[in-house]
Amino acid sequence: MRKRSWSLFIRQKLQQSKLTTLMVTCFIAFNLLLVSVIVWLAYQSFATVTFTEISKARLALLNESTRRGFDFITSVTGTAYSLASNRELSNLLDTTGAGRLTQIHQRREAAKILEHTLVVSEGITSVELYTDAFNGVTVATADRIYPVDTITSDPWFGTLEQADAAWVPLKENASGHSLIGYAQRIFDSHGGTVAFVLIRLSREDIISRFADLPLVLDGQVLLVDTAGSLIMQMGETEMAETTGSSDGSSYPKMAVGREPEPVINQAWLEEHAARGGDGFEVVSGPGGSRLVLYSRPATLQWRLVQIIPVHTLLAPVKTAGWQVLGVAVLGLMCSAVLAWLFVRGIVRPLKQLIHRMRQLEGGDFDTRIELSFTEEYAHLANGFNHMASRLTGLMDQVREESRAKREAQTGLLEAQIKPHFLYNTLDMIHWRAMDYQARDISRMIVQLSKLLRIGLSGGRLFIRVRDELEHARCYVSIQAERLPFSIDYDERIDPRVRGCYIPKIILQPFIENAVMHGHPIEGVLRIRVEMQADVGGPQGKVIIRITDNGQGLPEGWTLEEACGIGVRNVHQRIQLYCGAAYGVLLRSADSGGVEVTITLPRIDHEEKLKLWLGGESA
Numbered sequence: 001m002r003k004r005s006w007s008l009f010i011r012q013k014l015q016q017s018k019l020t021t022l023m024v025t026c027f028i029a030f031n032l033l034l035v036s037v038i039v040w041l042a043y044q045s046f047a048t049v050t051f052t053e054i055s056k057a058r059l060a061l062l063n064e065s066t067r068r069g070f071d072f073i074t075s076v077t078g079t080a081y082s083l084a085s086n087r088e089l090s091n092l093l094d095t096t097g098a099g100r101l102t103q104i105h106q107r108r109e110a111a112k113i114l115e116h117t118l119v120v121s122e123g124i125t126s127v128e129l130y131t132d133a134f135n136g137v138t139v140a141t142a143d144r145i146y147p148v149d150t151i152t153s154d155p156w157f158g159t160l161e162q163a164d165a166a167w168v169p170l171k172e173n174a175s176g177h178s179l180i181g182y183a184q185r186i187f188d189s190h191g192g193t194v195a196f197v198l199i200r201l202s203r204e205d206i207i208s209r210f211a212d213l214p215l216v217l218d219g220q221v222l223l224v225d226t227a228g229s230l231i232m233q234m235g236e237t238e239m240a241e242t243t244g245s246s247d248g249s250s251y252p253k254m255a256v257g258r259e260p261e262p263v264i265n266q267a268w269l270e271e272h273a274a275r276g277g278d279g280f281e282v283v284s285g286p287g288g289s290r291l292v293l294y295s296r297p298a299t300l301q302w303r304l305v306q307i308i309p310v311h312t313l314l315a316p317v318k319t320a321g322w323q324v325l326g327v328a329v330l331g332l333m334c335s336a337v338l339a340w341l342f343v344r345g346i347v348r349p350l351k352q353l354i355h356r357m358r359q360l361e362g363g364d365f366d367t368r369i370e371l372s373f374t375e376e377y378a379h380l381a382n383g384f385n386h387m388a389s390r391l392t393g394l395m396d397q398v399r400e401e402s403r404a405k406r407e408a409q410t411g412l413l414e415a416q417i418k419p420h421f422l423y424n425t426l427d428m429i430h431w432r433a434m435d436y437q438a439r440d441i442s443r444m445i446v447q448l449s450k451l452l453r454i455g456l457s458g459g460r461l462f463i464r465v466r467d468e469l470e471h472a473r474c475y476v477s478i479q480a481e482r483l484p485f486s487i488d489y490d491e492r493i494d495p496r497v498r499g500c501y502i503p504k505i506i507l508q509p510f511i512e513n514a515v516m517h518g519h520p521i522e523g524v525l526r527i528r529v530e531m532q533a534d535v536g537g538p539q540g541k542v543i544i545r546i547t548d549n550g551q552g553l554p555e556g557w558t559l560e561e562a563c564g565i566g567v568r569n570v571h572q573r574i575q576l577y578c579g580a581a582y583g584v585l586l587r588s589a590d591s592g593g594v595e596v597t598i599t600l601p602r603i604d605h606e607e608k609l610k611l612w613l614g615g616e617s618a
Contacts (some may be wrong), residue, residue: 551593
């Protein structure tokens, strides 16, 4: 019900709209849709191509940064190796048989070597020495020499026991920054381990290596080892907690920072680390899509994984898209103005046509339209002018027919005097025949008088069935007096049709044909008239059948080729008054003779008759 009301409302609004407004609105809507689709497709295509090229350029930069940024690894490992091979430091770590003061002196000298190494080595946070050589002495000032048992509980110490040197993850320092370190064994002259050198690197130390490549630090940057474990994170989110690596060590794990969940997880890192190559892909997650780039492993088999929000990369493209959209909207506004001017020129002839139509409605049949500049409007103008000319001719014809009708009505009134005189004359002959006892003549005169009265019927076109049957009986009675053979006339009438209206004098012509052309072999002409009501259809019908026992129709006879005037006259009158669906059908009966079928509308009362005759006199 609601859909129907909406459709009705829209239809009413469209009917109330002007053609100019409707055409301009449709033009703007179509062009707006077209421009929107074109701009969207262009933006998507341009954004895709641009995004791909930006991703490739970023990946190349990330690979170069990985190669250049980890060059400091060589200096770190070299520093550790120089300490491990420093003969002076090895001698200072040999405290066998030395007194307490000597050990204190050796410790101070070893601390100076560590301090000197830290000063001359760039990008190193701390250089520490772990040994049990100085466990028997203590110093008043803090230095970077610690007992071995301070690191034995660290998870990475087990890895160092299986190798001479290793990169190891470290706990956070006092400032809370994550650290990584490089540990190196120091051997004595007998090949035994006398100490461990630990070089600490902070996140700032590593980030400083990429200071000359600022684009590499956009977004979130992860430092991943060969096992796919996260070593360090740079960028938006701080790290917390740890996760174990495949070798038993532990690395910092991404913490919950500004993002509720990490964009990539440990499984993703391990899967892509196993490939060994570089690449990029778009990963969807909370807060939108991210571009994830992973570089080729560096010399140390470390790689960088960079995570950048897609909207950050496409920000310039979106700006360009809005600019293109603005130009498109401006062009659309200009085209709308041009469309309005064009539509107004198209609609102007229609307004002229409406003006001329109103003049025609007012009775000005001489109005005409000037030819337009388009073929369609020229056809409309020619059609309107032809219609106006036809209307002028039809009005003249109606006036002429009205005048002829009035003259015919006047003639009819004058002619009514003649039938009245004829009736009086026939009545006088009837009484004179009665005076001479000529009853047969009197009877014929009475039948003839009834025949004429019903036939004329005061100028009416339709009469009731009972009057038409009386007219047929009068004719049969007159013919029976003069013919040499007998006539057996029979009527079988449905009571429902006796009061119906039918065109007058439609039975007599067919009865006359039976009388004049039937020539019955057996000497008695049998004529049967049957009438019945057919209730099928919205109007209902009256079916009349007239049969005789004559010689039938000639072979090949058709109604169109009939020479008689009466049969064709009845058929034409029925179709003229009632329509093409009604009429007369003649055929040879199966038992001999002719069967006439007349189909008429069922008209029960006077009001229905007036509707059939269109208000004319019945």
